[in-house]
Amino acid sequence: MIGRLNHVAIAVPDLDAAAAQYRDTLGAEVGPPQPEPDHGVTVVFITLPNTKIELLHPLGADSPINGFLEKNPSGGIHHICYEVDDILAARDALKASGARVLGSGEPKIGAHGKPVLFLHPKDFTGTLVELEQA
Amino acid sequence: MIGRLNHVAIAVPDLDAAAAQYRDTLGAEVGPPQPEPDHGVTVVFITLPNTKIELLHPLGADSPINGFLEKNPSGGIHHICYEVDDILAARDALKASGARVLGSGEPKIGAHGKPVLFLHPKDFTGTLVELEQA
Numbered sequence: 016m017i018g019r020l021n022h023v024a025i026a027v028p029d030l031d032a033a034a035a036q037y038r039d040t041l042g043a044e045v046g047p048p049q050p051e052p053d054h055g056v057t058v059v060f061i062t063l064p065n066t067k068i069e070l071l072h073p074l075g076a077d078s079p080i081n082g083f084l085e086k087n088p089s090g091g092i093h094h095i096c097y098e099v100d101d102i103l104a105a106r107d108a109l110k111a112s113g114a115r116v117l118g119s120g121e122p123k124i125g126a127h128g129k130p131v132l133f134l135h136p137k138d139f140t141g142t143l144v145e146l147e148q149a
Numbered sequence: 150m151i152g153r154l155n156h157v158a159i160a161v162p163d164l165d166a167a168a169a170q171y172r173d174t175l176g177a178e179v180g181p182p183q184p185e186p187d188h189g190v191t192v193v194f195i196t197l198p199n200t201k202i203e204l205l206h207p208l209g210a211d212s213p214i215n216g217f218l219e220k221n222p223s224g225g226i227h228h229i230c231y232e233v234d235d236i237l238a239a240r241d242a243l244k245a246s247g248a249r250v251l252g253s254g255e256p257k258i259g260a261h262g263k264p265v266l267f268l269h270p271k272d273f274t275g276t277l278v279e280l281e282q283a
Contacts, residue, residue, distance in 0.1 A: 027274045036274075040150075040248065042151060063152070063154050065199045066199055066200055089271055091270075112173075112174045114174065140167050142225060
């Protein structure tokens with residue numbers, strides 16, 4: 016079912032500092048900050064040869080990562096995203112296996128303009144897993 | 150400096166259950182458990198088309214992930230590993246930038262038989278970063 020690792024998302028308290036560290040210290044290809052008001056985050060994409068890192072910073076009082084940064088003030092790995100060919104088929108198979116899909120269970124359009132779903136971390140070894148239809 | 154994302158490591162409380170979930174529910178290519186006594190872990194490698202997931206489970210009373218699983222009983226993402234061409238040059242550049250290298254600062258031979266180092270999470274947005282000479 017799952018294909019490529021689309022990205023690893025890291026929540027950070029200081030987006031400029033984290034972007035500068037990946038660009039200047041780690042020598043990676045770092046994009047500009049992209050506000051994603053529909054998702055309550057500002058994102059910086061880091062392009063590695065085989066996948067992406069997404070730096071996430073809260074945008075707005077209702078950002079879904081405010082709570083994460085309260086618990087992890089230095090930041091931390093927030094989620095990993097796997098690609099799937101058919102997100103509805105993946106969802107239905109996962110639900111049939113007993114896994115919980117977060118929210119309404121209907122895919123939303125993610126930061127890359129593609130349908131995404133999140134799975135309950137308690138059902139996946141404590142890991143927040145995003146599925147994205149590639 | 151950094152190249153490919155070599156792997157994402159996920160610490161899990163039940164290695165068989167996690168391996169079965171990735172194999173049967175998520176349909177991924179899952180290898181057999183590999184004891185790594187020198188590292189205090191048993192590892193299951195999951196091969197994705199573009200990178201790997203490593204499931205880590207403690208091996209022995211002194212396992213370096215015992216503490217992580219005490220704090221995160223359901224498991225969780227433990228570290229990410231970036232490839233570098235020259236681990237000593239990478240280490241020296243990072244130390245010059247003020248980042249702390251864990252342990253003695255000398256590379257050890259990692260689970261893949263290649264030299265690795267770990268960087269202090271407080272210096273990298275709360276993320277434990279492994280560097281592996283590819």
